[in-house]
Amino acid sequence: MNIHEYQAKQILKSYGVAIQEGVVVNDNAMTESSVNQLKEDTGTDWVVVKAQIHAGGRGKGGGVKLAKNMEEAKQRVNDILGMQLVTPQTGPEGKKVNKVLIAQDVYYPGDSEPKEYYMSVLLDRALGKNVIIYTTEGGMDIEEVAETHPEKIWKEWINPATGLLPFQARKIAFNLGLTGVAMKGMVKFVNALYNAYVDTDSSMFEINPVLKTSDDKIIAVDAKVDLDDNALYRHKDHAALRDESEEDPTEVEAKKFNLNYVNLDGNVGCMVNGAGLAMATMDIIKLSGGEPANFLDVGGTASAETVEAGFRIILKDPNVKAILINIFGGIVRCDRVAQGVVDAYQNIGNIPVPIIVRLQGTNAVEAKKIIDESGLEVRSAILLQEAADAVSEVLS
Amino acid sequence: MSVLVNKDSKIIVQGFTGGEGTFHAGQMIEYGTQVVGGVTPGKGGQIHLDKPVFNTVAEAVSITGADVSIIFVPPAFAADAIMEAADAGIKVIVCITEGIPTKDMITVKAYLSDKDCRMVGPNCPGVMTAGEAKVGIMPGFIFKPGRIGIVSKSGTLTYEAVDQITKAGLGQSTAIGIGGDPIIGTSTKEAVELLMNDPETDGIIMIGEIGGSMEAEAARWIKENGTKPVVGFIAGETAPKGRRMGHAGAIVGGKDDTAAAKKAIMRDCGIHVVDSPAHIGIKMAEVLS
Numbered sequence: 265m266n267i268h269e270y271q272a273k274q275i276l277k278s279y280g281v282a283i284q285e286g287v288v289v290n291d292n293a294m295t296e297s298s299v300n301q302l303k304e305d306t307g308t309d310w311v312v313v314k315a316q317i318h319a320g321g322r323g324k325g326g327g328v329k330l331a332k333n334m335e336e337a338k339q340r341v342n343d344i345l346g347m348q349l350v351t352p353q354t355g356p357e358g359k360k361v362n363k364v365l366i367a368q369d370v371y372y373p374g375d376s377e378p379k380e381y382y383m384s385v386l387l388d389r390a391l392g393k394n395v396i397i398y399t400t401e402g403g404m405d406i407e408e409v410a411e412t413h414p415e416k417i418w419k420e421w422i423n424p425a426t427g428l429l430p431f432q433a434r435k436i437a438f439n440l441g442l443t444g445v446a447m448k449g450m451v452k453f454v455n456a457l458y459n460a461y462v463d464t465d466s467s468m469f470e471i472n473p474v475l476k477t478s479d480d481k482i483i484a485v486d487a488k489v490d491l492d493d494n495a496l497y498r499h500k501d502h503a504a505l506r507d508e509s510e511e512d513p514t515e516v517e518a519k520k521f522n523l524n525y526v527n528l529d530g531n532v533g534c535m536v537n538g539a540g541l542a543m544a545t546m547d548i549i550k551l552s553g554g555e556p557a558n559f560l561d562v563g564g565t566a567s568a569e570t571v572e573a574g575f576r577i578i579l580k581d582p583n584v585k586a587i588l589i590n591i592f593g594g595i596v597r598c599d600r601v602a603q604g605v606v607d608a609y610q611n612i613g614n615i616p617v618p619i620i621v622r623l624q625g626t627n628a629v630e631a632k633k634i635i636d637e638s639g640l641e642v643r644s645a646i647l648l649q650e651a652a653d654a655v656s657e658v659l660s
Numbered sequence: 661m662s663v664l665v666n667k668d669s670k671i672i673v674q675g676f677t678g679g680e681g682t683f684h685a686g687q688m689i690e691y692g693t694q695v696v697g698g699v700t701p702g703k704g705g706q707i708h709l710d711k712p713v714f715n716t717v718a719e720a721v722s723i724t725g726a727d728v729s730i731i732f733v734p735p736a737f738a739a740d741a742i743m744e745a746a747d748a749g750i751k752v753i754v755c756i757t758e759g760i761p762t763k764d765m766i767t768v769k770a771y772l773s774d775k776d777c778r779m780v781g782p783n784c785p786g787v788m789t790a791g792e793a794k795v796g797i798m799p800g801f802i803f804k805p806g807r808i809g810i811v812s813k814s815g816t817l818t819y820e821a822v823d824q825i826t827k828a829g830l831g832q833s834t835a836i837g838i839g840g841d842p843i844i845g846t847s848t849k850e851a852v853e854l855l856m857n858d859p860e861t862d863g864i865i866m867i868g869e870i871g872g873s874m875e876a877e878a879a880r881w882i883k884e885n886g887t888k889p890v891v892g893f894i895a896g897e898t899a900p901k902g903r904r905m906g907h908a909g910a911i912v913g914g915k916d917d918t919a920a921a922k923k924a925i926m927r928d929c930g931i932h933v934v935d936s937p938a939h940i941g942i943k944m945a946e947v948l949s
Contacts, residue, residue, distance in 0.1 A: 544820070
């Protein structure tokens, strides 16, 4: 589960990770008091207005702006709040900005130059261990650094039995070229960060940039936090951080029916039991001349209720020209699923696009008979290839 | 012969008396699998499905001689159940449970590293040796004893492959559902290696999906050590980057874990890759003839 920068920073702060402080607002009327509060708390002169959406590259799309006085701050908040922010990660339609973070300016001049670093904590799947990835090339896209300067990326694997060891934190600080107060600050930062990652059951932390300020403080200027959905049951307070307005509304609705749905750009909808078979079905739609309009896993029990909910969700997408239902009945009997499809079809009334139902497994032949004799505009198939051919035929 | 489980395997069911455990243990017994008992803490001494229930895995092992365990314990308690099985000396631990927190699985992985056992899963359909033992949730009737081994991350896509193999006039030795989570006990490479060394297996089907690097690792191993034909398929050619496709591990992170990149590596390593999931069975029949 993704959360906003301001929420992520609050979590980090509660674990002792130093952050760029800020106040979140959803109304420009709050700007003046927020800026004043921030100045009082941090002594900052300038402020940075940062769009709060679940996507990276916000600066590139004009979602992060510096303001040097109150008038400018209000202007920036006015510009960014409510804008449709387009970044390399949002897609061309962009995302609406409902909240902005008014944050302290941390690039103030001082005894030394401010310096940006990159640090992330995530799971190394191959080893089954957490790894801290870091580089001196902060503020840049890490994939770009991996491409152009792979030698500048360091990794520190953490032994699950010991956790992060003191020498590892020191190694990270020294590898980043830090000395004195800044070095000690980085050791503290890394320790607090890793502790927060483990304790919150996170799947990923990405702090880009980590900043050494001109007075040698080490702070998180941005924070991307992805929490492990499977562990939310033991972090009830984190579950409340979910911002459904950041998610596709259809995906949110699907979740209510325990359907695993991802909206895509294509023209053929699909409804499948099992995630692997669902992806394979999307692939076969493409091979049949279509493009998948969605991923939809109805799970282990494909009942009339789930099929009907699936139909209604897929049909919300006006680009859908055909629907392929692909169920491999193992434990679930195909004749029951077939009856479910017929009932759902009749409940919805008129479904304006052709439907192809492929039912294989337990009682597949009986299922085909139910579909064929229903009198509905539904094509039936048993073999996967037959379903693929039917998709081609419907699209041509 | 076959691998991991066979007609002589003595199997216990952890989470035996729960809804899932009861239903699937019943199906396993009906298939002829040698289920010798089950474990539900606090219900020791009862009889369930005509088999004894034990409080601990250790007790179940000492009394029944069980060497295989299948786990249907809810996600919050599943990691503990896996480690209990390992501690009791179970050799093959099959964990069906979906939704175990990753942090718990990091602990499990470290705990198992010096134990003499193999874990399959979690979040998997289980392991099945056709005609001998069904240690999982797959539909038994689609299997036919034969000489094709199957390795797959997914449940229903495994059934699809099994069914196609049967319809192609072939049959299965052992099907291993390795699971779709980010941390799993048996990797694609390890499962392929087991089947490559099995004298009862003539050909291997390897089914993967987007995310991670296990298929590439398996492909490179096959190139160096392969002695049998391998037919491969990777699901998710059409999956967009950065979106999780159902399985916790099925997400394209970089350019190396896309379906296209995995298929290219597999082809380079001599695997017969099919683009359509409808061609898995006929491809294997063609390769073997």
